[in-house]
Amino acid sequence: xxxxxxxxxxxxxxxxxxxxxxxxxxxxxxxxxxxxxxxxxxxxxxxxxxxxxxxxxxxxxxxxxxxxxxxxxxxxxxxxxxxxxxxxxxxxxxxxxxxxxxxxxxxxxxxxxxxxxxxxxxxxxxxxxxxxxxxxxxxxxxxxxxxxxxxxxxxxxxxxxxxxxxxxxxxxxxxxxxxxxxxxxxxxxxxxxxxxxxxxxxxxxxxxxxxxxxxxxxxxxxxxxxxxxxxxxxxxxxxxxxxxxxxxxxxxxxxxxxxxxxxxxxxxxxxxxxxxxxxxxxxxxxxxxxxxxxxxxxxxxxxxx
Numbered sequence: 585x586x587x588x589x590x591x592x593x594x595x596x597x598x599x600x601x602x603x604x605x606x607x608x609x610x611x612x613x614x615x616x617x618x619x620x621x622x623x624x625x626x627x628x629x630x631x632x633x634x635x636x637x638x639x640x641x642x643x644x645x646x647x648x649x650x651x652x653x654x655x656x657x658x659x660x661x662x663x664x665x666x667x668x669x670x671x672x673x674x675x676x677x678x679x680x681x682x683x684x685x686x687x688x689x690x691x692x693x694x695x696x697x698x699x700x701x702x703x704x705x706x707x708x709x710x711x712x713x714x715x716x717x718x719x720x721x722x723x724x725x726x727x728x729x730x731x732x733x734x735x736x737x738x739x740x741x742x743x744x745x746x747x748x749x750x751x752x753x754x755x756x757x758x759x760x761x762x763x764x765x766x767x768x769x770x771x772x773x774x775x776x777x778x779x780x781x782x783x784x785x786x787x788x789x790x791x792x793x794x795x796x797x798x799x800x801x802x803x804x805x806x807x808x809x810x811x812x813x814x815x816x817x818x819x820x821x822x823x824x825x826x827x828x829x830x831x832x833x834x835x836x837x838x839x840x841x842x843x844x845x846x847x848x849x850x851x852x853x854x855x856x857x858x859x860x861x862x863x864x865x866x867x868x869x870x871x872x873x874x875x876x877x878x879x880x881x882x883x884x885x886x887x888x889x
Contacts, residue, residue, distance in 0.1 A: 625704040628667055630697040631678055633690055636670065639680040641712040641736075655689040664690060667699040669718070671711065678702070681711065682718040713741045720752050727786065728777045731762040744878050757855060761787065763875050769795050772802050781805055784812035788819050791857070797822070854886055 668683025678700065680687060690698045705711045716733045719725060725733065737743045737751075745763075749756040765773065765786055772789060775781045785805055792798045801822075805815060843862050850858040854872060856879070862868040874880045 625672070625702050628699060628701050631670070631700045631702075633687065633695060633698050635677045636668075636687055636698075636700075637673065637677060637679045639682075639684060639715050641708075641715040652685060652689055652692070655685060656692045659686075659689050659693045659695070664695070664699050667701045669701045669703060671703060671705040679711075681705070681715055709741060713737065713743075716741075717751055726777050726779070727762065727765055727783050728773050731765045734759050734762055735766060738876065738878060745882065760855065760875065760879065763879075764790050767875075769799055769802075772798065775802070775806070782812060785810075785815055788812065788815045791819055792822065793826070854883060856883065 664686055666683075666686070668686050669681040670678040671681060673679050681703070683700075687698065705714060716737055720730065720733055734745075734748055737748045738745065743751070745759045746756055749759045752759075765776065768776075768786060768790055772781070772786065776783070776786050781802070789798045789801060792801060801815065801818060804810060804818075810818070843860050847858055847860045850860075850870070850872075857873040859871040860868060861871065872883060874883055
């Protein structure tokens with residue numbers, strides 16, 4: 585029970601709070617390995633690569649072949665420097681928590697054993713949270729993988745955006761901005777995964793009002809190799825053109841200018857997209873966007889203040 589409570593108490597800090605900060609080669613670990621099947625946890629041992637099962641909660645879906653090959657060559661030359669992290673299974677095998685790239689590269693390098701830190705994880709929910717947070721803190725995830733990890737922590741681990749931000753050491757606004765990427769069309773998300781566009785491009789595209797417009801600007805980015813600055817300028821010009829249309833359709837330039845100012849202040853205050861639709865009759869509506877129930881609760885709190 586002591587091991588279980590210890591792992592739970594540091595869950596929000598990631599595996600860095602559990603794993604000793606030492607560089608351990610495979611040979612060094614093998615020399616002090618404990619017998620397998622003893623039931624010991626919180627130990628570093630050399631385990632058989634063939635007994636390791638993939639992490640069912642792995643947030644990383646894209647593994648670059650070139651970087652895997654580079655890691656394999658490093659392992660052949662120097663061994664596995666940083667132990668992977670696993671939990672024991674009932675059939676005396678192991679389930680991976682973090683280190684899938686090291687496992688894959690070790691398999692390609694022909695290693696029979698790999699240094700591993702074994703911890704006790706009592707539930708799948710705890711396993712999911714630990715795997716997601718550890719990958720967010722350590723691995724080079726692409727922006728969409730990061731966004732999906734945040735979403736899973738919120739939906740499957742029942743965390744709020746504020747709790748996610750605290751656990752990964754980021755601002756809440758950072759979490760919100762990544763989550764907004766999941767609103768982009770699938771084709772744009774795919775391009776972001778493959779590094780065909782940058783996070784800066786995506787942030788500019790997401791401010792556009794609809795999917796059709798986003799895809800039109802995205803096509804220009806790909807075709808002409810537009811920089812983030814060029815895209816931001818294009819989005820700004822588009823926004824100004826849209827505002828001029830509103831002026832012609834709904835109100836005088838003076839009234840529209842005041843509405844734009846209010847709209848801008850609301851966006852800044854609420855930290856989300858706000859649109860004011862003003863009609864010539866003087867009536868209208870304010871549209872405030874939110875990502876999910878947690879974001880809605882955040883907006884409710886702000887509005888009540």
